[in-house]
Amino acid sequence: MTLLRPRSAPEALEAFEKNPGALPLAGGTDVMVLWNMGLLNGKSVVDLSRIGEWRGIKAGKDGVRVGSLVTHTELQRHPVIRREFPLLAQACALIGAIAIQNRGTIGGNIANASPAADTFPPLAVYEAVVHAASSRGRRALPFLDVFAGPKKTHLRPGELIEAVEIPYARPRPARAYFRKVGTRAAQALSKTVAAGLLWLSRDKTVAESRFALGSVAPTIRRARKAEDYLRGRKLTAESVGRAMELVGAEIAPIDDVRSTAAYRFAVSKNLFKEFLTCRPR
Ligand SMILES: Cc1cc2nc3c(=O)[nH]c(=O)nc-3n(C[C@H](O)[C@H](O)[C@H](O)COP(=O)(O)OP(=O)(O)OC[C@H]3O[C@@H](n4cnc5c(N)ncnc54)[C@H](O)[C@@H]3O)c2cc1C
Structure with a gap:
């Protein structure tokens, strides 16, 4: 296995352009299962964890932008997420157990495309939008349009999730x-x-x-x-x-x-x- 460790988003996108078929690695809670099974032998893996641009939760006028590397622990603790998107905070608090919540990211949860993923029902009802980027450009996908089947997405080769945008539910639901x-x-x-x-x-x-x-x-x-x-x-x-x-x-x-x-x-x-x-x- 070859491990690449880009330090910025442009470097990461370039790494995927040069290494078609490389596997992104975020928190590793799903990827390391593949590693343990010996399924990564001979593969190139691109560690995204140093990409500062994809961290953090930014609250704006109409909603929040959650970087793809934000963990389930960060989500459930963030005051704006708790106030505006309590369903997402609740979902993150029930993922795996604390160690998984500390490492697992929202981008990894989405890209893994498990039909059982716990963040999906909240992201679906809040009508989130997933922002994807590759060396060829950027695009925004309505949350439900990301998924093609169990463990399959419509992300193109070399395309990575940068962030998830979630609009505030207004008026506030009853x-x-x-x-x-x-x-x-x-x-x-x-x-x-x-x-x-x-x-x-x-x-x-x-x-x-x-x-x-x-x-x-x-x-x-x-x-x-x-x-x-x-x-x-x-x-x-x-x-x-x-x-x-x-x-x-x-x-x-x-x-x-x-x-x-x-x-x-x-x-x-x-x-x-x-x-x-x-x-x-
Ligand atoms: C013991 C255990 C318990 C778990 N329990 C739950 C649970 O209760 N509920 C639940 O929903 N999930 C659960 N999971 C699954 C997992 O923890 C989550 O899916 C987690 O959010 C994955 O995030 P990660 O950062 O660890 O992803 P990684 O393992 O790093 O990556 C997951 C997948 O996404 C791809 N990827 C990662 N980041 C990006 C990106 N930015 N752009 C494009 N592709 C990307 C990777 O290549 C890989 O295919 C569990 C896993 C384990 C091992």
């Missing part, structure tokens, strides 16, 4: 919901993970709802049909029941080592109901 369902409280990948935001009109009809589920399809899913159905309706037993059916029709869970498809179907619908009927926070 409800914000996050729930991770796993075998244990720590060191457990999600059987199902969900996040939701709800806005109500003065007459208590739904102005807007956003609900996203992880670990129930090849990529993160927004429950668009249920969201559309609820717009302009009151939350009654009938409307919530119909919306739950629509959520069930939008997911495609599988049996795997962590859970069964049947369990994931049932839990996903129940999480959606809990989101719609839970007390405002």
Whole structure:
């Protein structure tokens, strides 16, 4: 294995231009698993950890820009993230355990593209935008457009995640919901993970709802049909029941080592109901 250690973003982009097929390394919590399995033999690895430009959280007028090297610990402790994006802070606090949170980065979590990634439902409902760069230029991708399948992204060869931009949710939602369902409280990948935001009109009809589920399809899913159905309706037993059916029709869970498809179907619908009927926070 050859290890390259660029000191700046331009140097990193150049390293990928010169070494097509090189593997980016951020916190290493996913990459080191590959190393242990001997899958990096003969590979070039580019360590991104010295790139100062990709660190830090900058709060602006309309939202925050989170550098791709920001760790889960930094996210969950940052006052603006806690105030404006509590669902993301909650998700980061439930990733792996403290050592993983200290090393694992948001950019690595996104690029790894696990359907069970815990930051994905919050980033989906906050409608984050991922900023990518390569030696050929920069582009911005709506969060959901990044993912092509389990562990597959639409990032092009040599393209790296620089930052994630998250717009403030305005007006502030009446409800914000996050729930991770796993075998244990720590060191457990999600059987199902969900996040939701709800806005109500003065007459208590739904102005807007956003609900996203992880670990129930090849990529993160927004429950668009249920969201559309609820717009302009009151939350009654009938409307919530119909919306739950629509959520069930939008997911495609599988049996795997962590859970069964049947369990994931049932839990996903129940999480959606809990989101719609839970007390405002
Ligand atoms: C014991 C354990 C428990 C875990 N528990 C959880 C959990 O509960 N929830 C969860 O969501 N995840 C979990 N993970 C997965 C992992 O910790 C996260 O995905 C983490 O955020 C990865 O970040 P990293 O910086 O360590 O990525 P790395 O391991 O450095 O990289 C991950 C992938 O992303 C690529 N990459 C990294 N940075 C960039 C970039 N800037 N641009 C483009 N590509 C990039 C790498 O090439 C690699 O393919 C766990 C992992 C372990 C080992």
